[in-house]
Amino acid sequence: MSRITQRRRVSRLVAGDATQRPETLAVEEPLEIRLGGVPLTVTMRTPGSDVELAQGFLLSEGIITGRDDVVSARFCGEPETANTYNVLDVTLAPNVPAPAVNISRNFYATSSCGICGKASLDAVRLASRYHPGEDPVGVSAAALTAMPDQLRAAQDVFASTGGLHAAALFDVTDGGTMLVVREDIGRHNAVDKVLGWALERRRIPLSGTVLLVSGRASFELTQKAVMAGVPVLAAVSAPSSLAVDLAVECGLTLVAFLRGDSMNIYSRADRVIG
16 A cells, blocks of 8 residues: 655755755545446545545445445456556445446546536536435534644644645534544545545434534535535635535535634524534
8 A cells, every 4th residue: 555655855945055855745646436347536635545535435426325335345456467556446236326427527536626527517516315404413612613623633644744635523412522534635535535434334424513624615525515414514714605605505504714713604603502
């Protein structure tokens, strides 16, 4: 398995004075996800938790809805070549229809944008089996403001590279306990890994939880939260207009600019107590 980080020598120039030193970089490699041997998508990711990544991606794309929809997931290589651990083949349960992949819906994803290549905005407005607007959960403002520090303290690879996004899941019904943290060079991959972790443990839909992301709240990340039944999405940075529109439409509580003791609440503010 590829390492998550690599060491490289760099030249550092400060006030005209150059020095040579080693530096730790986050690894970025392609992962091809196949369904039954048929290529579905390629995403640039940081290696690690790849099965979670694949399952979270399939969930957020509406291809699967639960753990029983996946029979197996295994790494594979081409004939007569070494296994690079960059190709993952997922076998779906017999009752799960395979997606129709054609030129109108290109699943290619980069580390910066998970929806690039899709033909139109309508193509990503997927119908979720779960309805976060119906979740009666409430979360205290104090619990929310404590979450970014917990996430940052758990970002081990970011601490050494400064180059990874992160996502974390908190159980509000258990006092705001942090359940899982995943890091990746792509913000959408970090969220998919968290959702895949939950799916593997049969916790979908993710009622009573807060999904926290280390960057901005984009339309795509909001969609992923809706597809997994997450009632509260929080971000330390700004939301997009489409993210707010989708959150309002689906009854998702969207919190952004979650910094220090302040936050902006863009939808379903009734869930935030105090």
